[in-house]
Amino acid sequence: MLAYIGRRALLAVFTVWAISVLSFVVIQLPPGDYVTSYIAQMASMGSVVTDEEAQNLRIQYGLGQPMYVQYLKWMKQVVQGNFGMSMEWRRPVTEVIGDRLWLTVVVSVAALILTWALALPIGIYSAVRQYSLGDYAATFVGFIGLAVPNFLLALVLLYLGFTLFNAHIGGLFSAEFLDAPWSAAKAWDFAKHLPIPAVILGLAGTAQQIRIMRANLLDELRKPYVVTARSKGLAESRVILKYPVRVALNPFASTIGYTLPYIVSGSIIVSIVLGLPTVGPLLLKALIAQDMFLAGTIVLLLGMMTVIGTLISDILLVWIDPRIRLEDT
Amino acid sequence: MAEPGLALDSASVPPSGPLSATTPEQRIFVASQWQLMWWRFRKHRVAVASAVVVVGFYMVALFADFLAYADPHISEAHRSLMPPQRIHWFDGWRFRPYVYGVKGVRDPQTFKRVYRPDPTQRVYLRFFAEGFEYRFLGLIPARRHLIGVDGGLDASHSIFLLGTDVQGRDLWSRLMFATRISLTIGLLGVTTSLVLGVVLGGLSGFYGGITDTVIQRIIEILRSIPTIPLWMGLAAALPRDWSVLQVYFAITIIISLLGWTELARVVRGRFLAMREEDFVVSARLVGCRELRTIFVHMVPSFMSHIIAATTLALPAMVISETALSFLGLGLRPPAISWGVLLQQAQNVQTVAISPWLMFPAVPVIIVVMAFNFLGDGLRDAADPYGR
Numbered sequence: 001m002l003a004y005i006g007r008r009a010l011l012a013v014f015t016v017w018a019i020s021v022l023s024f025v026v027i028q029l030p031p032g033d034y035v036t037s038y039i040a041q042m043a044s045m046g047s048v049v050t051d052e053e054a055q056n057l058r059i060q061y062g063l064g065q066p067m068y069v070q071y072l073k074w075m076k077q078v079v080q081g082n083f084g085m086s087m088e089w090r091r092p093v094t095e096v097i098g099d100r101l102w103l104t105v106v107v108s109v110a111a112l113i114l115t116w117a118l119a120l121p122i123g124i125y126s127a128v129r130q131y132s133l134g135d136y137a138a139t140f141v142g143f144i145g146l147a148v149p150n151f152l153l154a155l156v157l158l159y160l161g162f163t164l165f166n167a168h169i170g171g172l173f174s175a176e177f178l179d180a181p182w183s184a185a186k187a188w189d190f191a192k193h194l195p196i197p198a199v200i201l202g203l204a205g206t207a208q209q210i211r212i213m214r215a216n217l218l219d220e221l222r223k224p225y226v227v228t229a230r231s232k233g234l235a236e237s238r239v240i241l242k243y244p245v246r247v248a249l250n251p252f253a254s255t256i257g258y259t260l261p262y263i264v265s266g267s268i269i270v271s272i273v274l275g276l277p278t279v280g281p282l283l284l285k286a287l288i289a290q291d292m293f294l295a296g297t298i299v300l301l302l303g304m305m306t307v308i309g310t311l312i313s314d315i316l317l318v319w320i321d322p323r324i325r326l327e328d329t
Numbered sequence: 330m331a332e333p334g335l336a337l338d339s340a341s342v343p344p345s346g347p348l349s350a351t352t353p354e355q356r357i358f359v360a361s362q363w364q365l366m367w368w369r370f371r372k373h374r375v376a377v378a379s380a381v382v383v384v385g386f387y388m389v390a391l392f393a394d395f396l397a398y399a400d401p402h403i404s405e406a407h408r409s410l411m412p413p414q415r416i417h418w419f420d421g422w423r424f425r426p427y428v429y430g431v432k433g434v435r436d437p438q439t440f441k442r443v444y445r446p447d448p449t450q451r452v453y454l455r456f457f458a459e460g461f462e463y464r465f466l467g468l469i470p471a472r473r474h475l476i477g478v479d480g481g482l483d484a485s486h487s488i489f490l491l492g493t494d495v496q497g498r499d500l501w502s503r504l505m506f507a508t509r510i511s512l513t514i515g516l517l518g519v520t521t522s523l524v525l526g527v528v529l530g531g532l533s534g535f536y537g538g539i540t541d542t543v544i545q546r547i548i549e550i551l552r553s554i555p556t557i558p559l560w561m562g563l564a565a566a567l568p569r570d571w572s573v574l575q576v577y578f579a580i581t582i583i584i585s586l587l588g589w590t591e592l593a594r595v596v597r598g599r600f601l602a603m604r605e606e607d608f609v610v611s612a613r614l615v616g617c618r619e620l621r622t623i624f625v626h627m628v629p630s631f632m633s634h635i636i637a638a639t640t641l642a643l644p645a646m647v648i649s650e651t652a653l654s655f656l657g658l659g660l661r662p663p664a665i666s667w668g669v670l671l672q673q674a675q676n677v678q679t680v681a682i683s684p685w686l687m688f689p690a691v692p693v694i695i696v697v698m699a700f701n702f703l704g705d706g707l708r709d710a711a712d713p714y715g716r
Contacts (some may be wrong), residue, residue, distance in 0.1 A: 011546065011549060011550070014546070014550060015549075015550045015553050015554065018550050018554070019554055022554070022559055023562075025563075026559070026562035026563065026566065029562075029563070029566030030565075030566050143698065143701070146697075146698075146701060147644075147694050147697045147698035147701060148694050148697075149648045149651065149652065149693065149694075149697070151652060151655065152671075152690045152693065152694070155671075155674060155675075155680075155687065155690070156687070156690070158677050158680075159677060159680050159681065159684065159687065162677050162678075162680075162681045163681055163684075168677070257553060258552060258553075261552070261553055261554060261555040261556070262555075264555040264558075265555040265556050265557035265558065266557070268555075268557050268558055268561070269557060269652055269655075269656065272656060273675070283558055283561065284561070284656055284658075287561055287562060287565035287658065288565065288657070288658075290565070295562055295565070296562070298558065299558045299559055299562055302555050302558050303554055303555060303558075303559075306553060306554065306555050307553060310553050
């Protein structure tokens with residue numbers, strides 16, 4: 001068990017490293033460097049940066065050095081919690097991101113929980129009552145969920161909310177709470193706004209999980225041990241919930257590692273459409289303004305967040321599934 | 330698994346002779362692998378219907394300029410945001426489709442520009458009418474379009490089947506061209522990731538050992554990274570002065586880097602399953618070179634699986650392109666794709682007044698669904714010996 005967790009942790013470390021390299025590539029890709037953009041920005045405000053000053057800045061940021069040295073310098077700063085300056089906002093990147101990262105986490109986790117909460121009962125129902133009206137309905141909704149990209153779903157819901165109820169369904173807070181400090185009232189307001197983005201983000205995953213759960217459970221239900229349990233006079237609900245569902249749950253749980261990156265990815269675009277105060281809209285703005293330290297940091301933090309989430313789910317899986325627990329002991 | 334010789338010999342069994350079979354059961358025994366797959370696929374009605382839809386969409390992509398009736402780039406400010414026109418199919422009792430002419434007027438209260446149909450003026454549709462010039466299939470200069478109206482397309486006197494956008498460009502015609510771009514980007518993207526997937530998945534499955542471990546870890550790492558922020562970053566870094574064509578290929582490559590892991594997984598799984606099969610072992614024992622073993626003996630017997638996996642990977646490509654362009658990071662105007670068209674629908678207020686701007690979402694959803702059903706059907710048919 002420890003060996004398994006150790007292996008997953010090692011892979012997580014490698015993944016974080018890969019993400020950091022890719023984030024660095026994102027920062028480095030646009031033509032020019034920090035100083036060129038700084039000079040352009042100063043010029044647009046009417047002040048001039050002399051060549052000497054530019055040279056000093058380049059030395060200060062180590063821009064003349066080879067790529068890997070720059071990468072190592074950046075990593076050293078990142079480890080110390082210094083993510084650089086946002087050129088557009090003229091404030092440290094951490095300050096600009098602020099609460100947004102946590103709101104992204106909350107929205108993603110809410111979507112994940114919703115995915116499970118919906119997929120589990122619906123999947124069981126669909127398998128037990130195969131080819132019933134409810135099963136067909138679930139299959140149909142499932143296909144819609146798979147086929148409609150979530151940002152289009154967000155767009156359609158936004159439109160319906162606007163025309164039918166004349167209400168703006170986007171955002172995570174009502175206007176009066178936007179800049180207010182956290183309080184019980186604000187938290188309640190937040191909880192009321194959370195379901196819509198969570199449903200939109202979770203729908204595709206839910207559709208997929210329903211199909212997986214249904215297929216797994218159908219395989220299990222045909223096995224002799226279910227017939228035996230039934231013939232011994234066990235109540236139907238007990239027959240199903242006690243054994244086949246437990247077995248069918250395992251592959252279901254192991255897909256969480258792939259669901260989380262998917263949800264985090266989706267949350268970016270959906271947040272932009274719905275105008276949520278998460279890192280999504282910030283990332284888009286930063287990319288368009290070529291505010292690369294901000295953009296790179298967001299990519300890095302999102303990646304790290306996903307890796308940590310996946311690692312937690314791996315550990316949970318070990319706890320649920322004895323086959324993994326007993327492997328390599 | 331099938332004997333690969335059968336798979337190569339896809340010609341059907343001759344109708345007469347010693348092998349000719351009359352009852353259905355006997356037919357199954359002598360049918361080739363592809364024949365069996367076709368029979369299995371045919372049973373999946375939804376998949377067959379989806380195949381028709383997919384072919385239809387690619388026909389639209391091929392004949393986009395013939396199906397469009399207005400130049401997709403010509404804008405006219407005085408016909409911006411025109412609503413779609415209703416077609417009246419019969420003029421009296423005769424089949425002669427027409428639309429009412431449209432008059433733009435200012436609303437006296439809100440001062441907004443509104444369009445009113447003018448029942449006194451009938452604009453008749455003509456089939457195979459002359460319109461803007463284009464090259465049919467990119468080769469033959471032509472002026473004929475599926476539909477058109479008499480006397481050119483000036484504002485008082487024209488058709489807008491799906492209305493116009495903010496700049497007054499005809500949405501129907503733009504949609505036709507967008508279909509071409511969006512579908513070919515999907516196809517090119519999936520081809521690129523297929524090459525990556527087959528090569529890396531093949532190496533991984535064929536050699537096993539350390540190669541396999543390294544490639545599998547790379548795939549695992551790639552799959553646990555949230556891809557959209559990363560691709561957004563890469564797409565945003567494309568130089569602004571690149572031409573439409575350069576951006577097109579760059580975006581294709583970016584989105585294909587996203588899709589290859591799943592294909593590699595499928596290919597590796599097949600290789601692993603087949604490495605120990607009798608016919609592969611005997612091919613090796615009679616001294617076939619490695620490449621010959623792979624391409625002559627192994628690939629034909631899992632070709633069908635690859636086709637199915639490719640079909641299932643295509644929707645993700647189409648969605649990625651649409652999402653990137655929708656955010657303004659993918660293809661940029663003057664290129665036209667579904668995502669570029671949907672960019673105009675980003676603002677709720679605009680959409681509430683002109684809901685037809687959301688219409689390009691419809692083909693996206695239909696194509697994604699059709700490819701999913703088709704892929705499902707192909708996947709079931711790919712292994713016609715199961716069940």
